[in-house]
Amino acid sequence: WIGLFLNYMILIRNMNDYGFILILTMFLSVWISDTCAFFFGSKFGRKKILKSISPKKTWVGTFSGFLFTFLFNLILYKSNVFSYLNYNFTLIDVLNFSIIFGIIGQIGDFIESMFKRQANIKDSGTILRGHGGMLDRMDSLILVSPCFYLYLKFVIGING
Numbered sequence: 001w002i003g004l005f006l007n008y009m010i011l012i013r014n015m016n017d018y019g020f021i022l023i024l025t026m027f028l029s030v031w032i033s034d035t036c037a038f039f040f041g042s043k044f045g046r047k048k049i050l051k052s053i054s055p056k057k058t059w060v061g062t063f064s065g066f067l068f069t070f071l072f073n074l075i076l077y078k079s080n081v082f083s084y085l086n087y088n089f090t091l092i093d094v095l096n097f098s099i100i101f102g103i104i105g106q107i108g109d110f111i112e113s114m115f116k117r118q119a120n121i122k123d124s125g126t127i128l129r130g131h132g133g134m135l136d137r138m139d140s141l142i143l144v145s146p147c148f149y150l151y152l153k154f155v156i157g158i159n160g
Contacts, residue, residue: 012145026144033105034065066099093156108139111143
């Protein structure tokens with residue numbers, strides 16, 4: 001799994017001279033989604049999504065993660081950060097980026113949680129104590145990176 005998402009990250013990075021901006025946008029968006037989902041979900045969330053897989057995840061957290069990811073990408077769009085990429089990204093692209101980063105990323109998180117539940121383990125490692133391990137920090141990117149690459153290549157038409 002990890003090798004697969006690393007391959008797509010390399011493909012995104014090599015898409016053009018500004019592939020680094022795309023990678024940075026992807027990482028920051030996913031981390032904003034995770035952080036806001038955790039904060040708002042633990043503070044205000046009551047209704048759980050899939051208690052048997054990830055007992056602490058709430059609908060408020062999921063919605064908050066998506067919303068703040070969208071706001072972050074909207075700020076990038078409005079401040080013309082994406083204009084450096086030499087592609088005419090639209091507001092629809094920004095919304096689709098946010099769906100990839102904020103929704104599909106959280107699905108990746110659920111999948112990783114499901115694997116941990118099946119293996120009967122709490123954390124995927126000890127490198128980042130208190131964060132569930134390194135895989136917990138990267139689980140969203142496992143699905144996000146191929147989806148983002150496919151969107152950039154086949155919907156927007158960026159070659160690379």
